[in-house]
Amino acid sequence: MAVLVTGGAGYIGSHTVAALQERGEEIVIVDNLQQGHKEALLGGKLYVGDLRDSDFLDTVFKENSIDAVIHFAANSLVGESMKLPGKYYHNNVYGTLCLLEKMNEYGVNKIVFSSTAATYGEPENVPIDEYDRTLPTNAYGETKLAMEKMMKWFDVAHGIKYISLRYFNAAGAHDSGKIGEDHNPETHLVPIVLEAALGKRPHISVFGDDYATEDGTCIRDYIHVSDLADAHVLAVQKLRGGSESSVYNLGNGHGFSVKQVIEIARNVTGREIPAVIEPRRAGDPAVLVASSDRARKELGWNPTRSALENIIQSAWNWHVSRPDGYGDK
Structure with a gap:
């Protein structure tokens, strides 16, 4: 069974692909290469396309036996999100909806989500923990929070379990x-x-x-990108072990x-x-x-x-x- 990594040719995605490969996982990668790089992939099977393309996703799911998804694909520039919120809602939120619907259609019920500390907005406490309020101050953070909430309701309705990883500065x-x-x-x-x-x-x-x-x-x-990658792999393993849906912060x-x-x-x-x-x-x-x-x-x-x-x-x-x-x- 394969792990599907969306946005897998990007910065954190490519390091996660490398971590999966080191563990002997079969890897399928979806990336539109808007920000990703083919050369960043040290392994895996790449499909170049967009999550919002239904026929494209059908091909990916039909040609591979996928049991879990790690979802990185998203626009992520805070400043741009404030100027072009529609772009962020269409790519981030609608793209995730398309992915979740295909997962449900093909019986894939585990997803690890690359979220962000931007879901918290101005922190109530330092250090921030997972039970603090979520009140984003920019459109990027708002779309990531909307994606998390969408996963919650797909779990309620369809039993798709998710682990959302909220992290801070990868480097x-x-x-x-x-x-x-x-x-x-x-x-x-x-x-x-x-x-x-x-x-x-x-x-x-x-x-x-x-x-x-x-x-x-x-x-x-600040957190090393390969430490972040390891956390995504551990989250897949936890879901494979029957874990309920959950949210985790990742930081120093x-x-x-x-x-x-x-x-x-x-x-x-x-x-x-x-x-x-x-x-x-x-x-x-x-x-x-x-x-x-x-x-x-x-x-x-x-x-x-x-x-x-x-x-x-x-x-x-x-x-x-x-x-x-x-x-x-």
């Missing part, structure tokens, strides 16, 4: 050095800092240094400020990395840190690569070897 690159982070445009702090180290940016912008934190800059929770449990990330990147790279203080961005909370106690206890998840120095070193190795990424966009 780093695969141990092999073969796959890493290549987005266009790039919006994540670690690769942006490393682009500045490579001279591809004149400086790194620090948006606000007057927050109520020790050094005045925002604090975020402690955060690092923007200035700390830049300083560690300077140490790792040996480069100066100029930083310029700019005005705050609207909607940036001072601190976003996850409590992942539940994932550790119930999934048996044990992140082993997520020291920030290790994350940045692995990402740096990737960017030095591939300064233009995969070069396919």
Whole structure:
């Protein structure tokens, strides 16, 4: 039986495909390659197409014996979601509806969902746990929450069990050095800092240094992408064991400020990395840190690569070897 990975040629998706392959799983990948990269796939059987194409999905399900799905396929840029909410509802929410309906039609009743900390909005507590309120402050987070709620009702109506993994800042690159982070445009702090180290940016912008934190800059929770991939594999195993539907946070449990990330990147790279203080961005909370106690206890998840120095070193190795990424966009 195969695991279907939607969005499997993307950053976290491709690392999860690699983790599944290391465990001897049969893997089927669906990706429209809007953001994904064929070269990022270290294994699996790729179908290029869109989840909203019913005939395309029929082909995927008919040609493969699928027993579980890991669902990454979604648009994920917060700023863009505020300008083009219709795009996000159509791709993220309607795309997920199409997927769930096909799963029900073909008798596939297990799905692991790549969700986000954006479902929480402004945090009530630090660290955030799974029982905190969900009140997204952007259209991207709202669509992810809508996708979670849709899965809940497909469970009630059709018995499709889901595990939703809400995570914070994925970073780093695969141990092999073969796959890493290549987005266009790039919006994540670690690769942006490393682009500045490579001279591809004149400086790194620090948006606000007057927050109520020790050094005045925002604090975020960083997790190595391969540790995230492991959590998705463990979630599939838990569903195969008969688990009920559930939600888990994935994070380090402690955060690092923007200035700390830049300083560690300077140490790792040996480069100066100029930083310029700019005005705050609207909607940036001072601190976003996850409590992942539940994932550790119930999934048996044990992140082993997520020291920030290790994350940045692995990402740096990737960017030095591939300064233009995969070069396919």
